[in-house]
Amino acid sequence: MESVHKEYLEEAEQRISGAKSSMLAMAAPLESSGSTSQAKPKPQAAPEPKKNDARSSNQKYGLLNALLSLGAIRPAIAILTQFPWMVDAFPEIADLIIRILLVSISPLYQTLPPSKDRNTSFTQPRTRYGASSPPQRKSVLTLWAPPPPATVNTDFVFFFPDWSDRVPICTTLVDLENVFEPLLRFIHLHISRDTLLLTKFLRAGRHHLDIVNKKSPEVDLETPVAQFWYKVLRLYLLPALPLISGNAICTVEIWTIIRAFEITARWRLYGEWKNATYASHPDLRVRFVQADRESKGILRRLSLNTIDSLSGPVGKLAHSNPCVFFTNAVNQIMAYDNLADVVIQSLRYVTNMGFDVLVFVILDAFANPNKARVKDDGVNSSDWLQSTLFELSSLNCS
Numbered sequence: 502m503e504s505v506h507k508e509y510l511e512e513a514e515q516r517i518s519g520a521k522s523s524m525l526a527m528a529a530p531l532e533s534s535g536s537t538s539q540a541k542p543k544p545q546a547a548p549e550p551k552k553n554d555a556r557s558s559n560q561k562y563g564l565l566n567a568l569l570s571l572g573a574i575r576p577a578i579a580i581l582t583q584f585p586w587m588v589d590a591f592p593e594i595a596d597l598i599i600r601i602l603l604v605s606i607s608p609l610y611q612t613l614p615p616s617k618d619r620n621t622s623f624t625q626p627r628t629r630y631g632a633s634s635p636p637q638r639k640s641v642l643t644l645w646a647p648p649p650p651a652t653v654n655t656d657f658v659f660f661f662p663d664w665s666d667r668v669p670i671c672t673t674l675v676d677l678e679n680v681f682e683p684l685l686r687f688i689h690l691h692i693s694r695d696t697l698l699l700t701k702f703l704r705a706g707r708h709h710l711d712i713v714n715k716k717s718p719e720v721d722l723e724t725p726v727a728q729f730w731y732k733v734l735r736l737y738l739l740p741a742l743p744l745i746s747g748n749a750i751c752t753v754e755i756w757t758i759i760r761a762f763e764i765t766a767r768w769r770l771y772g773e774w775k776n777a778t779y780a781s782h783p784d785l786r787v788r789f790v791q792a793d794r795e796s797k798g799i800l801r802r803l804s805l806n807t808i809d810s811l812s813g814p815v816g817k818l819a820h821s822n823p824c825v826f827f828t829n830a831v832n833q834i835m836a837y838d839n840l841a842d843v844v845i846q847s848l849r850y851v852t853n854m855g856f857d858v859l860v861f862v863i864l865d866a867f868a869n870p871n872k873a874r875v876k877d878d879g880v881n882s883s884d885w886l887q888s889t890l891f892e893l894s895s896l897n898c899s
Contacts, residue, residue: 529720572664581687585687638654696748756852775824
């Protein structure tokens with residue numbers, strides 16, 4: 502198991518180094534226009550023998566996969582407690598735990614007051630053309646868990662239908678802390694692999710906070726309910742958001758939880774998210790390098806002529822990685838005083854959470870003690886301070 506863990510860490514380091522490499526350095530050299538000679542093709546090297554697949558040779562992974570597929574949670578937890586990194590090395594384990602969590606939270610989610618009528622016919626086939634009735638799906642047994650998605654004619658069914666009988670069920674909002682969160686602890690940020698589970702969990706949390714928050718506009722952080730959801734934000738929701746690429750719905754749902762706290766509590770979350778969260782997990786380190794390179798590339802091309810074409814990529818990047826993007830944007834604005842207006846105009850698709858993070862990043866830049874507030878004459882304000890103040894005033898006006 503130690504060798505498998507070491508291979509996973511080495512693979513993560515390779516992904517980080519691959520994300521840091523420049524695309525220009527990876528490109529082939531340009532051909533000279535005056536030369537007519539063609540380069541000789543290099544002889545192909547003999548293919549290296551493939552290593553044994555870790556999934557097929559690792560018995561503990563196979564046993565854990567089978568236990569979670571059959572709903573045997575207790576012996577599976579015993580293995581996961583001893584090897585918690587297996588969820589990172591084998592993401593299929595996270596999918597199986599998500600399958601269990603969906604069954605656990607479904608009874609509670611059905612009792613929540615819906616914002617609108619739920620349509621239960623999305624999974625049923627419908628004809629697009631003609632008046633003929635839709636074909637009936639044929640049920641086929643499968644060993645895969647979770648079962649593959651259904652096709653037009655085939656509905657895959659797991660061969661053991663009673664796997665969910667031993668899954669603990671959440672019936673009240675208190676069970677989210679006693680039943681749901683202990684299982685969620687094993688997958689950590691991998692809850693991002695299923696946005697349906699994430700949305701159900703967030704809507705249950707919003708209802709839980711609304712019950713506590715009836716008399717005051719902000720929840721009291723000293724209450725047990727507020728402390729629980731503050732811990733959930735720190736440990737699960739904010740670390741999972743960077744792994745969800747450009748999903749504004751998940752960002753808005755997370756904002757419904759964050760906005761219930763006072764501004765100082767929110768900024769503590771953003772500070773930890775910016776300075777510590779990305780370095781706490783190999784997948785987040787990879788995502789940080791990718792988002793940093795992508796944000797710098799967007800800011801490099803951003804101008805008055807490219808606002809319309811780059812507003813979409815800016816919004817998508819600000820949905821999932823607002824701390825990374827806005828930190829680079831504020832640094833660019835402090836260096837180039839004519840970039841503030843362009844950046845403000847490109848934020849047309851940014852959500853309320855993105856603007857809240859932007860204010861935090863600007864004030865964090867103000868608090869940098871290494872930045873001079875005045876020029877060498879000791880009278881006029883520094884250029885970076887004027888540019889940042891202009892950006893902050895533009896946000897207030899908008």
